[in-house]
Amino acid sequence: MRKARDLIFGTIAAVCAMAALAVLCGLVFVIARRGWPAMNVSFFTEQIRLVGASGGILWNLVGTVILLATAFLACTPFAIALALLERVWLRSHPARRWLRIALYTANGLPSIVFGIFGFIVFVQWCGWGKSWLAGGLVLAMSMLPTVTIVLIERIAAVPARYVEAAAGLGLRESQIVWAVLMRQSWGGLITGSLLGLARAAGETAPIMFTATIFAGATFPRAIAESPVLTLPYHIFILAQDSFDPAVGSKLWGTALVLLGLVFSLSLAALPSRLRIHEESNV
Amino acid sequence: MTRAFSWLLSLGALAALALLLGVFAWQSGPVWQHEGAGYVTGGKWFFRQHEFGALPMICGSVVVALVALIMAAPLGLGAAVFIAEYLPRRSRLAVKMLVELLAGVPSVVYGLLGILLLRDWVYETFERFDPLSGDTLLTAGILLAVMVLPTVVTLADDALRAVPATQRRAARALGLTRAEAIWSVCLPQARRGIGAALLLSLGRALGETIAVFLVVGRQDNNLPVQLLGAGQTLTSKLGGSETNIAYGDPLHWGAMMGLGLLLLLLTGAVTLLGSLKGRRDA
Known part of the structure; x- marks a missing residue:
């Protein structure tokens, strides 16, 4: 009786795991199968024509890369500063706990909230209109907590004896920060940024009011009134009225490209995350 | 020097977060003056008549997120039990990485799948209940369930792995037996962590915009009394074109910002609770 119950319990758990993985892998498979026919060189080198029914997604790809690069550059100094504040400058201060709580809570804020905030501050108050810079800054805000948390964990993993040895050699605190703590933690910054960028690449809500339009933009040459085309917004608009089969194939193709971009960003972060997992699960 | 810069940039980042909260509170001022508490309890939203009641959107958000969690929680927990307790270490890591990779599928891609596949499926499956279309609260709930599933699995797995091996x-x-050990030792001990996993997933579901926007039907003034009807959530309202129309009219804009403030409070509270529950150091 107990043996039978043991078996049933294990089977139910196994079935749940299979079902969950099947659903998730299944949807990736659906996108890959439907998107594959659209893949060819001209899909990546031409601009869209006939409201997405013809041509390629060159400028959408370029626009997404511009936004991601901007977000990465804007996010990095703040992530380093916040991580150092948490790990070093607030080492034994009660405010450190509040900083952590703020980071975790900010990490859970919905991306649409950042989008509307960017709309008020950059688009309206700064008078930029839709601009690549506004979109990049909004994405930077939304990924900042993720990057900071990963970096904090990596700095926390630097062995205490390194810091003690450096202090014993008479290094000042700022020298210890750059020669020991950060020197050991650049990988964490990269991993965190890749994870943050993987999420930012697929975000539509933060950029739809601030940075992106559906057609008619190429490379931005100014800050104000310089929107870009992006992959997620392209899918978002076409998905809402996609009765033309020609649009359909391009649409799935765009989704496949976006998925590929997101997966390669998170796969690039994988090796170092795997190492952390291994270390923490011995 | 390092220290000063670190403080400066950190304070800048924290000021931006405070500004975000402040902007939503301040800009929603007019609607609180105009409607008072009726803004939260009112069921009618006619912006031309300057009548703003957010109750259908609040209920819509809560209902859709709960439907998602009710579907994702059992499946996700079962899968987590299998991954954490039954799989050997190497394959556990592999499956966990796969799940985390799938957690990164962009919401607009889920929206596309929802609009082109799930919508028709819901319409055909529930045809005898006579839904007006496939755009229903239930469709949004199912889609969100698939979206939060990887989050539930990976966080619940972390919680189970945090139970010391000596206890097992x-x-x-x-x-x-193995099942008895899991049921009466591991699961009770991981209760806090599992609760946190569910709360954080709920927070994600509440804040999700694009996928919900595409399949929820966006029908104003409908209290979500039946799941097979079109509805509106806080996020789908904010993601719509009304956000662009509203800027210019302080009262109407205030009403939109009020939705943002409610969303911030809702997700913020759930996430805060989740991260306080999950980590004792936070």
Whole structure:
């Protein structure tokens, strides 16, 4: 009786795991199968024509890369500063706990909230209109907590004896920060940024009011009134009225490209995350 | 120098977060003056008549997120039990990485799948209940369930792995079967962590915009009394074109910002609770 119950319990758990993985892998498979026919060189080198029914997604790809690069550059100094504040400058201060709580809570804020905030501050108050810079800054805000948390964990993993040895050699605190703590933690910054960028690449809500339009933009040459085309917004608009089969194939193709971009960003972060997992699960 | 810069940039980042909260509170001022508490309890939203009641959107958000969690929680927990307790270490890591990779599928891609596949499926499956279309609260709930599933699995797995191995060994040494050990030792001990996993997933579901926007039907003034009807959530309202129309009219804009403020409070509270529950150091 107990043996039978043991078996049933294990089977139910196994079935749940299979079902969950099947659903998730299944949807990736659906996108890959439907998107594959659209893949060819001209899909990546031409601009869209006939409201997405013809041509390629060159400028959408370029626009997404511009936004991601901007977000990465804007996010990095703040992530380093916040991580150092948490790990070093607030080492034994009660405010450190509040900083952590703020980071975790900010990490859970919905991306649409950042989008509307960017709309008020950059688009309206700064008078930029839709601009690549506004979109990049909004994405930077939304990924900042993720990057900071990963970096904090990596700095926390630097062995205490390194810091003690450096202090014993008479290094000042700022020298210890750059020669020991950060020197050991650049990988964490990269991993965190890749994870943050993987999420930012697929975000539509933060950029739809601030940075992106559906057609008619190429490379931005100014800050104000310089929107870009992006992959997620392209899918978002076409998905809402996609009765033309020609649009359909391009649409799935765009989704496949976006998925590929997101997966390669998170796969690039994988090796170092795997190492952390291994270390923490011995 | 390092220290000063670190403080400066950190304070800048924290000021931006404070500004975000402040902007939503301040800009929603007019609607609180105009409607008072009726803004939260009112069921009618006619912006031309300057009548703003957010109750259908609040209920819509809560209903859709709960439907998602009710579907994702059992499946996700079962899968987590299998991954954490039954799989050997190497394959556990592999499956966990796969799940985390799938957690990164962009919401607009889920929206596309929802609009082109799930919508028709819901319409055909529930045809005898006479839904007006496939755009229903239930469709949004199912889609969100798939979206939060990887989050539930990976966080619940972390919670189960945090139970010390000695506890398992002691339970088995007392003659408990594997299932009994999991049921009466591991799960109770991981209760806090699992609760946190569910809360954080709920927070994600509440804040999700694009996928919900595409399949929820966006029908104003409908209290979500039946799941097979079109509805509106806080996020789908904010993501719509009304956000662009509203800027210019302080009262109407205030009403939109009020939705943002409600969303911030809702997700913020759930996430805060989740991260306080999950980590004792936070």
